[in-house]
Amino acid sequence: MSAPYTTLISASELAALKGAFIVDCSHDLAQPEAGQFAYEQAHIPGAIFLHLDRDLSAPKTGRNGRHPLPDPDAFAARLAQLGLCRDQQVVAYDRAGGSFAGRLWWMLRWLGHDATAVLDGDWQAWMAAGGVSESAVPAARAPGDFRRRPARVGAVPARDVLDNLRSGKHLVLDARAPERYAGEIEPIDPVGGHIPGAKNRFFQTNLQPDGTFKSREQLREEFTALLEDWDPRDVIHHCGSGVTGCHNLLAMTHAGMDGSLLYPGSWSEWCADPSNPVATGHPPAKA
Template structure:
């Protein structure tokens, strides 16, 4: 059985691992402490907890989005301090279909670490499969030798997305709910709508009713239809704050459509500058 997972891992595969670095990434945007509270009640044995706001993001300035990426070297050093070793298998999970675990998946690839996977179906599938749990945090580990290596992913800054409005070299794919993309409602950010020209693929479309990902074949068929003639390497993913955009990126990678890019600042950064254009409606708007 393979012990090197780079996209998704099943509950049975995780149960068979003996040396995984497991991270609970559970979160709730409306109740930021809910993830920590859920972890404190019960989590996969040996799992540590990383908070989206405090651990997987840097401070907000009002112009850099709601979940700016942390400093890469500082984050790598933090992971090493927590015990992560080079080439060690990392498994990220949450309680919402991977919607927050995908952030850590992308960030580790950003640091050059490819042995990272999201637990397919998360906590619910783990417990349904008879997985054990514990309610106390694991003992501190001996620091590991993890370090930053050449990145495995591509990121695009806001200025790159702005240039693309005129060059048209990339397809922008928005992972938010259709009503937020259309500007019909906006419960989080101060401005509704989407980046002109962006297409919409709500990240939850990647999941089956039980919260696990659709098959590789089905995902490939759906994304191929959505992308039409676009090469996956020419796709820029984004969402509200650079988190669930990684869900679409993971789904495409799992389907064998590698090489897409991420706009980490996403809509919350984009709409913070009133000079950047905004489109509304359910079809891709134009500048």
């Protein structure tokens, strides 16, 4: 048995792969049903669809962010019900540069499943490589034996991020667009700005113009420069709602810089508490 894919998989590698559990994670924050509509029009043969709001998130309370994590045991049981087996290769893709597929990649590692990868270049790469598609929804599969195992990634609550403002033990990395980080615009959440002290690494910076990820070497060089003397294990990633922060985690892991943490509640949870401090603007450039 060949080694599993644990970060990225190319369209040609996926075409040659047998027995993979393929998941379409397509989504649009502005039009939440657009991803499922696109899936129903065409998807990779055999792929199932998981909706960001309904399947990859728990119910919102108004204080726990826009995409709170579901109960891990319940999510593991759901995947088993859908037919996932232990050690089966999972391949996630979307139509947005892996920005939503990365969430499932992280969640499966959160459940202790290593054999999970994101399709590099996503749906567009699959079609450009001559991949076939179908519109029929696959027949229900027999339940699999997937079970939750010890987590391969770590998550931190808001209180740890707040404590970090005092302790400075972690570098906080914000994956949102620079103008949202700076508080110049905020199209989704009620408050603009960022967590004080956080650095900005827009997740789309991980991609090349064709939508595939930069090389391992280039990603490692860029993240090493950004982190300076910080150990990757001392980095806390976040974004607007715990989704695209996973993209930076995926990029770092692909570059061999594993061990960073995720703040799942992210900015949408942080700014829902008026007692949490907010910073705006861009940090001054180094001399």
